[in-house]
Amino acid sequence: MQLIRGTLDLIVLKVLSWGPLHGFDIADRISTRFGGELILEEGALYQSLRRMEERGWLTGEWGVSDNNRRARFYKLTPQGRQQLRAETTSWERYSAALTRLLRAT
């Protein structure tokens, strides 16, 4: 399954809403959640993280991972949370409308 363009940011925001994670973990969670069906280019994930950090939706800080390695942890900012809510709403409306359209006879 290909990633639908423009949805990566939303996915990342959603994953981070459960708590701070580093990049590898985020990729891992996404792939787990999608049951290994999603083909995710990890470089794009990092670019997305960086982009959202610049926009102030995330903050990244160096820390130490579970297996005691240096890793950069990302955390949602209040602004990021707000963005997640807004994007979720608009995605839900969009997908509902799209579904209705596709099911129409």
Added chain:
Amino acid sequence: MAPFKKIPRLLRGRVAIRTDVDDEIAAHLEETTRTLIATGLDPDAARAEARRRFGDVATTRRVMTSSALRQHGRIRRRDRFDAFAFDLRYSLRQLRRGPGFTASVIVTLGLGLGANAAMFGLLDRLLLRPPAHVREAEQVRRIYLHIPDGTREALVTEVSYRRLTELQQGASGVIDLAGVIQTPFVAGEGEEAREIRGALASPNFFPMLGVRPHLGRFPREGPEGAQDLVLGFEWWRSAHGSDSTVIGRTIRIGTGSFTVVGVAPEAFTGIEINQVDAWLPALAAGAIWTHLPPTWPNEHSFSWLSLAGRLRDGASAAQAEEFIGAAYRRSLETQGGPDAAGASRSGARLYPVLLQRGPERNDDTKVAIWLGVVAFIVLLLACTNVANLLLARAVDRQGEVAVRLALGAGRSRLVRQLLMETAILAAAGAAAGLVLAQVTERALRVSLLGGVGIADRGLDGRTIAFATVMAILACALSGLGPSWFATRTDVRAMLTAAGRGIRRSSRFRTALLVAQTALSTVLLIGAGLFVRSLLAAQSTRLGYDADRLIIMTIRNRSMDRVSSGTSATYRELAVRARALPGVVAAATTMQVPFAISGGTYIAVPGIDSVERLGQFRLNGVGDGYFETAGTRIIRGRALTSEDRKGTPLVMVVSDSMARTLWPGRDPIGQCVKVGGPTFPCSEVVGVAENVHQYEIRQESSLQYWFPESQEQGNNSGAFGVLVRVNGDPVPLAPALRRALLPTLPGTVHLTVRPLGTSVQRAMRPWRLGATMFTAFGALGLLIATVGLFSALAYAVSQRRREFGVRVALGARSSGIVRMVLGQGLRLAITGVAIGVAIALAAGSRLAPLLLGVGPRDPLVTIGVALALGLTAMLAGLVPAWRASRVDPADALRSE
């Protein structure tokens, strides 16, 4: 937590940002590889798989890095702005907290900056700013000619129309030459007639400067353009209501009728700084000066045009001088006569286009340059004072600074904040200064430049820019030292001893006080010298009673009135004037002091080439001239009404002329041939006191008087009527004009002017120097006094405990008073000594501007030294009194 987190990312810079990105990507790849190895892949395959999954590493790295750098930059800018905004708010709060301090600093800086801005505004106009509307002004030059005068060289400032034409032709390959003069015109007819500021210019003057008309065009070349009139913008606005249909209208100027062909652009003044109301082509000169014979354009005499020219592309000033010089020599040879003899040693020199930068710089400008220096000294004084105030404040605030340092504030950040306070003060000072300059400059312009129509407005961009630069300079000068000092605070000492006085500041403050006293001394010595010059000028006996005299001149407007007719008109005018109330006497004259004078060849039997002895000025006068002028006869007799046409030729000579021609001999009965050796003898019948005709500073003129009616040496024609009144001439002058104008033919314009105004004008440099030096000197003294007072008061408050101990140990209050006064006096003496040294060293450069007093005048020097000593005593009195009143019990308990 790892130590990395402790370092704020902002402090790590751009290299760190790149490393961060690389690290993050590397960490991810490593982790993936490890996971894959755990699932059983061999390491190489795992690494390759990890890279495949990641995608394009290079692009990702690039995108991430540029994003991170962008964010980093934005944050840093925001932080800087935040810090700036914080400092600004904090500084404003601090300044509001000490309103007295803030106000005194702003006033001090305002005075200093205002004085500088005002002087700059003037000097800029006189010496720096190119004339308005002139294209590539650096290529335009003023040209002065010179001819030999004995062994020296005489400057030729004006040339005749014919000479201009010859020079133009001779030098046209290297320079485009034009001639111009500003002179009053009479515009309109009858009752409507009024004097306007006119200018005559060769028609190529305008294209040479590169000026474009506001309306219409400039005069045409040649005879067809001789009736073309161009209005000055300001006159067009005030007298013609900015009416654009004025083009084509006919206006009467002088004896001619001219057609308006254009309007000059706003503030166009040619190469001078005075406003011009109307521009006429040079060929129209005959309509302005009726005494010119019709042949004047073809004659070498009648020199009235100043020369200006634009260097052609690629031509150098030296080439232009060479070409003009050669053309001038040819012209002199064509002319023949006595000047042709010196032709081979004649030449031309190019100067900047601004009059005051050339050889004709006047005393007003020289004084103004000095005043510019003085204004700068006042600013230095103001800065020292502000530095002193800031320093006192810094000492007061050591506690606060120490706390901030202890809390981790950086010293550079603290300096920045303290400088911000100074910058705010300087900005407010500059604003106050510009307001002050606006007022002062106008006043100065009136006193310095006579207020005659400086065409442009007072405050402009250049002055504001200058004030800004000076404000920054003032800020740096007065703020850096105290800010630096404030942050040198020893935190531990300050926090433990809680604000005990720090002695380190005192040496710096002492230096400032000495500098202030020295600068005030210099200024006051300058003031003293100018005041004495002014007094000397005022007490100079001019050889006539300027404050009782009115001069009347007729601006003749009618063609048919030739010179003998004018003389008759003047004689009638004198007779009528005598009959008026308030008039004591009246007589016609050929000379008007500070305005018109003339000379002619004279020959004296027994003396070869009389002209080598100096320039002899002639005056043909009417009946009762000496009683009218108040010129005293010291030997022999005055001219009387019996000396007239037909009676033996007689003359009165000035004392200096008598001494020059006949040293040690009796001048009475000697013979002078006015007009040259072929003319008959005029017998000297009297010797009059010396007179100053043009300059107060100059030695009195070599002067002789003869009855005008005798037309000695064919010199005839009066140029004015001198009237002696028995009251203040100023209110009488308009009454005189009203009473006499109706008796004259309708086409003349009568100018009536108290002679005193001309004399006042001649005294202006000294009056200006005396006023401004005194004002600046007083300002300086005030600043120094306040500085000394506050320093002593501060020292006394710091030493309360010590004084308490002294009193407790039996010191007398008089002893303590003496001690404090002595401290102030020692400072003052050091400062005065330095100031006197500077004044003595710099004095010789001031000497050419002084009158009747040397630059090292002991009276002035000693007077100023005493005055400053006295001031220092006064400044110390209150602190000393306070020190002597310290209650020992109180002082000792308080610590």
